Amino acid sequence: MPVWVLLPGAIVIGYVVWRLGMATLRALSGPPPGTLDTEPPPTEPEDVRDLEVYLVCGECGTEFKVERLGELQIPRHCGEKMQVVRRPAGA
Secondary structure (H helix, E strand, O other), X not given: OOHHHHXXXXXXXXXXXXXXXXXXXXXXXXXXXXXXXXXXOOOOOEEOHHHOEEEEXXXXXXXXXXXXXOOOOOOEEOOEEOEEEEOOOOO
């Protein structure tokens, strides 16, 4: 069989294999950047002075009064996480 008869078919088959390979690699690599918003938008800090919220260290008794509450991340003091304590107003 002459080469000029087989060459167009080989080019088409090579192109199809290349496209399928690229599509498979794109599918395995995951979604494009920025399409997954896993973090919620930041919220405005809330004023909690009237609620009497404290962070208390269980080891040494150190207390921090919480006045504004945004995203709560419990700090560590003496190597241990501090406890959240709510006290009645005026106590």
